[in-house]
Structure formats: structure tokens, C-alpha cells
Amino acid sequence: DVKVTQSSRYLVKRTGEKVFLECVQDMDHENMFWYRQDPGLGLRLIYFSYDVKMKEKGDIPEGYSVSREKKERFSLILESASTNQTSMYLCASSRGAGFQDEQFFGPGTRLTVL
Amino acid sequence: EDQVTQSPEALRLQEGESSSLNCSYTVSGLRGLFWYRQDPGKGPEFLFTLYSAGEEKEKERLKATLTKKESFLHITAPKPEDSATYLCAVQGNTGGFKTIFGAGTRLFVKA
Numbered sequence: 001d002v003k004v005t006q007s008s009r010y011l012v013k014r015t016g017e018k019v020f021l022e023c024v025q026d027m028d029h030e031n032m033f034w035y036r037q038d039p040g041l042g043l044r045l046i047y048f049s050y051d052v053k054m055k056e057k058g059d060i061p062e063g064y065s066v067s068r069e070k071k072e073r074f075s076l077i078l079e080s081a082s083t084n085q086t087s088m089y090l091c092a093s094s095r096g097a098g099f100q101d102e103q104f105f106g107p108g109t110r111l112t113v114l
Numbered sequence: 115e116d117q118v119t120q121s122p123e124a125l126r127l128q129e130g131e132s133s134s135l136n137c138s139y140t141v142s143g144l145r146g147l148f149w150y151r152q153d154p155g156k157g158p159e160f161l162f163t164l165y166s167a168g169e170e171k172e173k174e175r176l177k178a179t180l181t182k183k184e185s186f187l188h189i190t191a192p193k194p195e196d197s198a199t200y201l202c203a204v205q206g207n208t209g210g211f212k213t214i215f216g217a218g219t220r221l222f223v224k225a
Contacts, residue, residue, distance in 0.1 A: 004157070035215075042118075042201070042217040043158075058212065090157050102148055103213065105157030 003027070004106035006091050012112045019078040021109050023091030030096025032074035033103060034058075034066060036087040043090065049074055050096070081113045116141045116206045120216035127192055127223050135187040135200055135219045143207030147185050149178050150201040152218070158201055192223045 007022035025032065031050050035043040035058075045058030047066040055066050063085060067075045074093075078085055088110050092103040119138045127133055139147065146165055150158035162171045164180040171178050175196065177188040187200055199218040206214075 033213075040217055043203075043215040045212060048212070092157075101146070102160040102163055103158075104160065105150075108155070108157050 004091055004093055004104050006106040006109050008109050009107060010110050012114065013081050014114055015082060017081050019081050021076040021089055023074045023106055024072050025093040026072065029093035031094045033092040034076045035090045037090055038087050083113050086113045087111060116204060116214045118202055118204055118214050118216035120202050120219050122219060124220040129193055129223055129225050130191045132190045137185040137202030137216055138183060139204045141204045141206035145205045145207055147180055148203040149187055152199045152201055194223050194225050197221055197223045
């Protein structure tokens, strides 16, 4: 089974702090994604990556950056955390080019910015 | 613009009371429509992929169907353990690997 792990389940940070959320997948998937999930809004795509060192902006990239130095690891960075970035963050992976296939999700990180 | 709308927002059923969840979508060239289940405090878990109108897939008490404008997730004789949020998502031809998710339907099944 594909396993996607995220570095923290719960995180509390202060406004202005730099925040790192890490995600690791163990099935050699090409694609990796970062979403945030807020009540009533569903999952919104922040960034995705279809190859090592490649990244594409999603629908809400402002205030975020990403890093993918290794195929299995995709990091989300909040350069200067703000209270409106309090949310559930979900990482996902999928197989890759040519596949209209499902995404496998991690357990999520619930981030609170005070 | 690709869009997914799910209804109802919440659905309360008695155990054994069958019903359907709706997912209406607009997309430029459907590559795939996905259903996921999400339990509280967890990440979504994949259920089905549908690729073309007329396609149907089943898994235990769940059956997903697809038309050119909407998909239904039919739940037959639900049990309390089917309580969860069900998410619908679409992937179109113009978005690369982008997948657009609906806001979900929260299902509560009472024993």
C-alpha cells in the first residue's frame, strides 16, 4: 500500500514565524501535491510537483513556497505565517504522466497560527 | 473554469435507508471523476475513478455512476460505519494534473 506521511499532525505557530511542513511518500510516485482544507471550501490546491525540482502553482499559492529536492519528499514552506493560514494541510501523491489516476493522501497537519 | 458542486451538504439517514449523493461538474474535457471518503481528522481515501458517461463502479454498499454533467454515489442499506464526508473531484484536459474538489457531503448514518 502507498503510504504518505506528514511530519506533524498538529502544529501551533506564531504570526511571522517561518513554518515547514514536510511530506514523504514511499511508492516512487512522480506527482506530489499540497492542499489546504477549510470548512465549506473543500480542498484547494496550493502547489504541485510532477518531477524532482519541478513545481507548479495551484489556485492559492500566495504566501507559500515549496521544495522538492528528492522524488519522495515535498515540503511546503510558509515564509511568514499569518492567522489566515490557520487550516488543515493535506499532502498527496499520484503515479505520474499519462495516468488519470487517484491521489493518495497523508493524514494531514492541522496548523494553528496565533 | 472547471467546477464541482456537491449536494446535499449534509445527509442524515437511518441504518438501512438507501440514498444518493450528487456531484455536478463542469470541465473542459473530462479525464477522470473521482470519489473519496474522508473520516474526521484524516486524509481522504480513494474510492472510485470514472472516466466516461455511462460507466458504473461498485464497492460493497457503494455504487458510483457517471453522466456527462453529474455523478451519483448511491449508498444501499447504509451502516453507521459509512458515516463520513464523501468528496467528488474532477480532472480535466486543460489543467495538467490539477484536480478540482467539491466541498463534500457529510453523511451521518444512525443505528
